[in-house]
Amino acid sequence: MSDRLLGAVCVVVSVAMAWAAQDYAAAISYEPVGPRAFPLLLASGLSLCGLWLMLRPTAGAKAFSAVPWQSTGLCAAAVLIYAVLFQWLGFSLATALMALPVGMAFGGNWKQSLTGGIALGLVMYLLFDKLLDVVLPTGPLSAVLGGS
């Protein structure tokens, strides 16, 4: 992805913003500037920046060549799945499950990552939920962990 592409994306986003904002109007207007002006101002600024980047790109296409896409994708997916399962599986189980792929992407073997994840899930649950009074979901383990 180069600066040109980034610029093009910005222009597209700003057009979408402007299109969405054109209908914003107050039912009863008692001030000269309504809810529409500021978003439109931002959209025009955004499209100007986008055009600038398209016409005068600075960085080459190098930025992404060194990215370890496999592990980056794996980590991003693991965090997304973690986010979805967090409430349903409960903090401890979800954390153990997330730590396995993420830990392995950061150089641990599967045994280390799994043990680390289980330890994190339990220790942090006790620390936050029991000690610091930050309520966390317990999921299927609620009977064991004595959660609410």
Added chain:
Amino acid sequence: MEVLQHLAAGFGVALSPTNLLFAAMGCFIGTIVGLLPGLGPINGVAILMPLAFAMKLPPETSLILLAAVYIGCEYGGRISSILLNVPGDAGAIMTALDGYPMARNGQGGVALSISAWSSFVGSLIATIGIVLFAPLLARWALSFGPAEYFALMCFAFACIAGLMGESPVKAALAALIGLSIACVGLDSNSGVYRFTGGDVHLSDGIQFVVVVIGVFSISELLLMLEQHHKSTGVITKTGRMMFNTKEMAQTWWGTVRSSVVGFAVGVLPGAGATIASAMTYSMEKSLTDTEGTFGKGDIRGVAAPEAANNSAATGSFVPMLTLGVPGSGTTAVMVGALSLYNITPGPALFTQQPDLVWGLIASLFVANVILLVLNIPLVGVFTKVLSVPNWLLVPGIVAVSSVGVYAVHATTFDLVLMTGLGFVAYLLRKQGVPMAPLILGFVLGDMMEQNLRRALSISNGDAAILIASPISVGLWMAASAMLVLPSLLKLLTKKR
């Protein structure tokens, strides 16, 4: 004298057992976050902010904790600079230049203790600077109307765009993205829902915590995947731990000079610790380096940038506390923390919330004493943290971040949004788009729009009000200078 009374009351707040405990905790956590390469003050403050709120800490305690983390990071960054030659945070880059050679010469202990000392002096001088200048600035800022405020915020953006990153266009882009994210949700003036797509979760706007954690925790971790520094180079033989009076005398004036410069740089929006330490290092080099020893393990080259990055970090509290306009990413996150408590920072804060402001200022003094105590005798404990493997550390950070996001609203939606924003932020950062202007835009978005609309309401739609007062004209001129000067300087140096 009035100031001293306020300060005394502030110490009353800062020295209460709870606040003292949280300041000490913040110092400890901050030092650790600071020394871990890849994580800096902004990440530490971002991750701890929702937790402090979820623990139902009162606002002043929460702010004291976050400030202690911030200052602690500036102390901690030097440890890995000196022992590992990998700066723990951006403000400690210059420290590695002379700190690591010193450690290789078996003087690691001296480098660590003198840098802790100069960090302490830097913070102390900057905190005294806050006490002297902040109330004056706040009183002056009370006369600001909406038009002046709008100009002031534009000035802050101009500073950040001009001083940070290589491309001002990308900084402007980041600020605009931040401002646009802030538009999402209910417009309080007219009752119109903007950019919500009819989704209930978005009707209140995107939560600050979600944006901050996504941008500074999730995207940071994805970037960490690309760092392949091997932790083989930790120097364990540190030799004599304490600096002697001769070394102290040798560094003293450089430390004081750098602290004053650092404070001035820190107060200016956009500059901050990284620029301050680089500036003072080259300043000291040209002033005192007669034998060409800088870069080869000169103790003065360790003391100066450390004093500067701490005083700049402390100085960056000034615009946040007095104007309500944060000058750096980290203080922008703190303003967001205050907004969780429905406190809007600004010049009125000094009169309306004296306990909060003066408690924070007093706690900066307290935190520095704690940090000096933590960082000279206990430095060995902190170096152990460097051996925690990433496969344990990173899942831990993901978990803590998610706990923070979940704790504020307890919805899966926020967690998913955090991941999505984190990934987008990652792509933007790969393109060289800086994140500090984005977060500043997000924090200031609502305030900026409100002030613009209020100003135009006063003038009944006439845009001339924006340049009606001498203060706003001055601010607009300063803002354009900030945008133009760096590129002009670049052009001039290129021609030579």
